[in-house]
Amino acid sequence: MVAQWRLVLTTAWMVVCLTAAHEVRALFSIETLWLLLAVAVLCVVLLYPNTFLWPQFFKNFKPFKRVRLPVALLAVACLTVTYAQARAWRRLHEVVQPSWVGKTLSVQGRIDSIPTRTPFGMRFLFKPSPSQQDAEVQTAVNEGTLPSQISTAWYEDDLPVTGAGALRVGQVWSLPLGLKPPHATQNPGVFDQERYWFANDVRGLATVRVNKDTRLDDYPNMLGMETTFWSALQNTRGWALHQLDVRLAGQDEAVTAVLKALTFGDQSGVSNAQWMLFQQTGVTHLVSISGVHITMLAMLVAWLTQTLWRRSLKLCAWMPSLYAAQWLGLVVALTYALLAGWALPAQRTVVMLAIWLWLSRLGVASSGVRVLCFALWGVLCFDPFAVLSISFWLSFGAVAWLILALNDHEQVGDLNPLQVEKQAEKKEAHKWLSVMGVQLAIGLALLPVTLYFFHQASLLGVAVNFIAIPLVSGVVTPLLLLACALGFGLGWTWPLVWAHALLSKGLMALSWLVEVIPNGLWTHTLKWWQVVVLAVLSIALVLAMRRQRWVWLSCCAAGVAVVLATPRLDTAIADGQVRVHVLDIGQGSAVLLQTAHHNWLYDAGPKYGEDSDAGVRVIVPYLREMGVEHLDGMVLSHNDADHTGGAGSVSRAVRVDRVLTSISPERITEMGVNISTVQLCLVGQAWTVDGVKFSILSPDQATVQNAELADNPKSCVLRVDVGSGALKSLLLTGDIDALQEAKLVVSPAGGVRDWHADVLLMPHHGSGGSSSAPFIEASSPRWAIAQSGYLNPFHHPHPLVWARYQAAGAVVSNTVDSGALRFCLGCVSSEADHWRESGRWYGWD
Template sequence: MRSSIIAFALGVGFIQMQENLPAWPLVVGLLVVALLLLFWLGRRQDTIGRAGSTLLCALLGLAWAVLLAEHRLQDYLPAEWEGRDVQIVGVVAALPHAFERGERFEFDVESVDTPGARLPQRIMLSWYHGVLEDEWREKLVLRPGERWRLTVRLKRPHGNANPHGFDYEAWLFERGLRATGYVRPRAVGERLDDFVLRPDYVIERWRERIRRSFFEVLPDAPYGGILAALAIGDEQAIPSDQWRLFRQTGVTHLMSISGLHVTMVAALFAGLSGWLWRRSERLMLFLPAQKAAVAAGWLAAGGYSLLAGFAVPAQRTLYMLTVVALALWSGRNLGASRSLLLALLLVLLLDPWAVLSPGFWLSFAAVGLLFFVATSRVGVARGWRAVLAGWSATQWAVTIGTLPMLLLMFQQFSLVSPAANALAIPLVSFVITPLALLFAVIPWPLLLQGDHWLLSALMHFLEWLAVWPVWQQPAPPLAAALVAVPGVIWLLLPRGFPARWVGLCLLLPMFFWPAPRPAAGDAWVDVLDVGQGLAVVVRTAGHTLLYDTGPLYSAESDAGQRIVVPYLRAQGVEQLDVLIVTHRDKDHSGGVAAVREALPPTRTLSSVAELQPERCVAGQAWEWEGVRFTILHPVDGDYDRRVAKTNNMSCVLRVENAAGSVLLTSDIEARDEQALLARSPALLASDVLLVPHHGSATSSTRAFIAAAGAREVVIPVGYRNRFQHPRPEVVERYGASRLWRTDRDGAVRISLAGGVSLSSYRTAYRRYWHGE
């Protein structure tokens, strides 16, 4: 059974790594044949029968994942209806989340009033309140379960595509959100019904009332959002600076509803129910206390999962607990490994895209490690010393055991995580979270205020620990992480096992694998996909330059913290030698604060005086390992006169070596192109050109394009941006060059090494749900 489940899981995972799905008629035929052969081979107990059954289980997993994926892909937004106004009627399906300028919510589409339009069943909408009349804004309070008539403008799921970045499209696909968009500001929405009676809407309305009660009792409390997140899964209520503290101390998993919380709540209810059940002889005769405790624990886990919005991590844990509960209720001892693998099978049957989530791997790894440590400690003496030793062993196992995945997925881990979790896990799981849930049932203000006091004490402890540094390193290759897995198991073997130091040797490559760098004289130029903005990383053998920092997305989010800094750290960049902020516009300078805080640059060049930089001035030049950098614009006199636009002060950079050259132009416009043609036409000639101003109609004159003569051109642009960049007439002017676009191709790598070559991230990492 174990090998069959593992084979099924491998088949499911194989499909999630594919660019395209096989034809579904072929898959249906394969599924039927595999089932028949599996029934026939199942009677054979020899090696051939077992091997054949294992292979067929892998084919079943593959076929099952394809069928579910094909079904989900059929629910799509046709390309011709992107960016068009559509009037729809539907229901607010989940708890809305407020952001700086409005609210974001999931919406179940019931009907489409616009003739000919076809929409997915569930979409993600944003409603920007800033454009509404004040009187209307006060009346607008979105609540789950309300039926609305709205005019919306939608687009297909799309996210930034960068190495080691978050796959937003996969996240939407797993949750069945097949289009995103916004409510049109000029079309007033109409609330048709205050509440639509459906079980899932009832739960969401209940969650909304609980959230409101939390903030009524703690209106200005600094940690009220954390308590709401622990009770109902509203992670958006936690500010970004608190998330940063949790990452620094390694307790992020505790501050959102995860498998640990669901398991602990189930354990608490099971223990309490079993204790109360044993107090009654009549109840004991009716049903054994152990079975009553199992049932109570499972019901508590299910109720808590629903209260938390039935998020994917909670679902996975509930499925795991269901398997364990059924085994205990039936009186069968399946064993730790069988229980874990049966839970894995159930999760993948219901959610084959779970393998795309880091939480899936971390949760199963943590549970497996706990089983492994518990098994190795069978027969250990009891008492408070044994309990303390068991808790220490558990902390050690989870810390060491999850290291390979944490470094592979996030390239960092907290050095103080064991100390932080030693206090935070029992306090949050057994005191803070249960008190928050108790308040949700019994809304007594003193209960929540006391809970907030306990949380405040824990937060002060975490702030004290946060002064210690976080271990950060380049992303190790998959091979190094796989080698580390047996090293972890070897290290966690019982004391007295010979040569446990071998496990440490297997872990070392993962920690000290060198980051890839260009050879001496070569250069890598990476145009990151930051949406409608610009961020370019230039690396030589020993130096790194960052050209712009990407856009500001909101008051609490920017490309610096979300994309640029994680990318630099994953690539092993520990020192930023030069930062160039080309001009003031927020789509180029929005991430500068996050970049300067994380990787303080040795030298800053910019036309923005507030940054207190060294001015970028035409004629500045330097050389790193045979790669020459030259500033071409603006000239010194431009700083002394008022320019028409901030775009006219954009710093233009030429990167050149023996292999070729790249011209980075930021947002220069036609007048700046003319000035460059007049001053230094020879320096404009390049192999690769970063298209000025995202391909706007105010740039890319024919004379400038001819002077550059680039064989390859890259347009940094956001998907279906409101400026309609790049303009069709501009794209036509570049017809003689090969065109790359970050909205279509993702991050673009320009390699100046023995020639000029370009590659795109979406080509290398394409998955079947991308663009669908």
């Protein structure tokens, strides 16, 4: 068998090559892929000359033995890249045609996932059928360009009269769909929704469109039912989730959502507030169907099977009790993983259990490292896009770390009886150290990857997980599953109510812990090299602790502290300079202004739903990516949800000294903005920090106090000026209209007539009622930027406004196309960083 270290090296190299293959800026050409495949075949031939070439010629050719490992790594690289790019080409070939956007097409297909409840209706995966009635759609099917999976939303008012419960996996429908490509906001350091869709093979988004103009033949029509093993399994899961809702009606819905996540892997009902609670206490990884849950269930079933199997001589004669217990445990683990949604951690666990069982039945010596490597190969061969998922790195990375850190490299079979006895005594004497080492290892395993992906980690995580991991995995989850079994099997409701109460007490304990230690969330940003160094140091730290090498333990702990304390290597901002970040926020506004020692946020983006806003999803992660933990001020231009929707979340996540706004303090409090200093923005206000001048150009006192006036004209208009550089001025305009623009042009108190602005944020996202010709002529911007949402219903920016800026000589940008846009005032260069270009990967083609 291949040496273990070679297997580890080859597996790690495959993961690196696969990750790199997905990060290229464009797909390789067909000729390049054929060349890589040819090189891979040549490498395989050279690795096994006795099989593919003349044995008598190569048997004494020694150079092959010296280069076997490099040749093998080259072969793995070529095969991996070729396979990944070929699969990606097929996936990218499926696109929503541009001509379909804005149209309603009749598409026949099958519901392929459990419909989940959203604030607006239901959402599910829709898999189009090979045969379509619409000729245009059928042509796309024949050409292979129709997306094989479409994430479809069905609004509440348009659902079938029988209700949302009528939607089931396997149903075949003819639906009038409004299709669009999977487009999402793009900002560095923020969750990439587009990459998530691509990794999960979602190549189209759709909405079921039913209105007064819909023809009778185009109405949603159920055509039949396809019953398969997968659909039956998922419908069983959907029925179980529905039963939990029915039997726990009247109970706390927030607790019920966590109960469904722990038992059946349904996290759709867990709120952002609950996720924040789990993040602060470091137990986020437990609120899912993790490998620990599945392994625990498999071990429990195996133990019960073996105990009962031994009582029957006939059964033992037919199959040994150990074999029966192992096989039944694997079957239960597979079934439960499928019922729980077949997420990546569940896949990893089942594959590892299957490989371990297979190797043990073959009588082949196995180890945790070897089993993990084989599981990795299996998962990545089936799905090469798994490396694009954060759960892949959290799941496999944490398990690999634990195996490497806790694996005893000294095999019992290599020791004599006396050494075995001494080793047993030593293990028994230091059992508590091993337990502490395992708990410490789990905490340290999660810390680097958590900081890298989420820029935050719980300071309470290691201590809380010391109790939470065995409690949740060994007590809470088994009780919840038992309650579900009794409730569904015997029709009893009281076990579910008791389980609900038990879980409620646990959540109350976590809330109490957060109240006692409110600042338990540590925000920090790590680079990839820091994650690697921390992984090595933390493994050495755990090994030193288990072997009682206290000097080494101290050195490793000091090394971890040094890596975590390493300052950011970002380019410093000099006095008289401003680093401007125009965020891709959707239909809304949010701009971060950074001077040498101060940070200001202009507007806080839109509110996406009752439990989601731009602050949580975009601004706070971006601030942490930039290393911003304190805002000197936040300008909320006016009382409009697309400009203030994320203000409350931002104020809770980072310290904000003051708010400058045209909104009343009472309304600020209603929005959940927890800031004591609220100041009214009025024309004439100005301040200078770090050599940069900030000025308020609008509104005036009369405009703010006019109760009959709409909110848009009251927008705070902020101007930023520096003394020198390629770009010297920036104008942020909120949602002012043409009338307020005219006031700015003619106002004697700091108007903009003949006051050139190098960069201008288009008023009201470029609407047709703003960006008047006199305003554009007066400000004469070199750049004009529109912050708008993809396919927004207001059609911002207006084509005439866009043309008006271009006619004035301005370079026009839209965050829909550029992603986050970053540039510098006062710097020598006037170049801007467009994130969709600088962070480009082939999925954006």
